Amino acid sequence: MQELSAYIKSKVTIDDIDLEQIMSRFYVKSVNRGDLLLKRGQIANEYYFLHSGALRFFFADNHELTAWIVQPNEFFTEISSLHPGLPTRFNIEAVASAELYCITKQDMDRLYQELPIWQEFGRKTWEAMAVRMINEIIRFQTMTVEERYLEFLEKPGFMQLISVRQLASYLGITPNALSRIRKNLR
Known part of the structure; x- marks a missing residue:
């Protein structure tokens, strides 16, 4: 999990004790190519850091629409399901065999309460995600x-x-x- 540790250190200045506490809450999950990490209708309850492979968020009604592609060294979740606790509209599929570092919403929330530096990490991560989404929209329109x-x-x-x-x-x-x-x- 050194990649995740390095990613966290690239976002915030953190001491070893806090980093060790954070890292102890993560676990490894492997997903084979073609498998679904999250299926439409399920409620998201985890955050992820993609170590290797690739994932895509897609809708599948009359035809498939790929909405988002996740590449290695990205921290992500299905926020429109996780935060309000609603069923997701997406499928999240491994387009290449993937290894992820996962943390439950409950553990993430607990770390936010216990560690101010983790709140800073979360704020910076989600601000960067919002910027990426805005840039994607602008690219699509311009x-x-x-x-x-x-x-x-x-x-x-x-x-x-x-x-x-x-x-x-x-x-x-x-x-x-x-x-x-x-x-x-x-």
């Missing part, structure tokens, strides 16, 4: 599909993690449209 696709190509190893169909869904286009874009950019 950039062309081609520009967004080219931006994905700049992320090392990203294209090996998700399928063309999943990427097309994330970009809001059909796989055929993505194939034409890829062909035109060659």
Whole structure:
């Protein structure tokens, strides 16, 4: 769990005793490619740090819509389910076998009460997540599909993690449209 420890230290200045207390609350979970970490209709009750692999949040009504892609070294949860205690609208699927470090909502809340530095960590983490979400919305509204696709190509190893169909869904286009874009950019 050294990656998680390093991640926490990159966000806040923390002493070893507090860090040890925090790390003792996390446990490791492995998810195979194609497995669901969380299924639509379930209530989220954990926070996660993705150590390896990749996950995607997707809706599955008439057609699949990939809403979010989680890459290694990201701290996340399904906040729209976890905080209000409501059933999730998403499936969270491992698009590559994944190893996660998990902490329950109960333990997270307890650490928030016990450790002011953990409150600071939480605030910084969720502020960064809010900024990422805002940036995603702005990209979607201001950039062309081609520009967004080219931006994905700049992320090392990203294209090996998700399928063309999943990427097309994330970009809001059909796989055929993505194939034409890829062909035109060659």
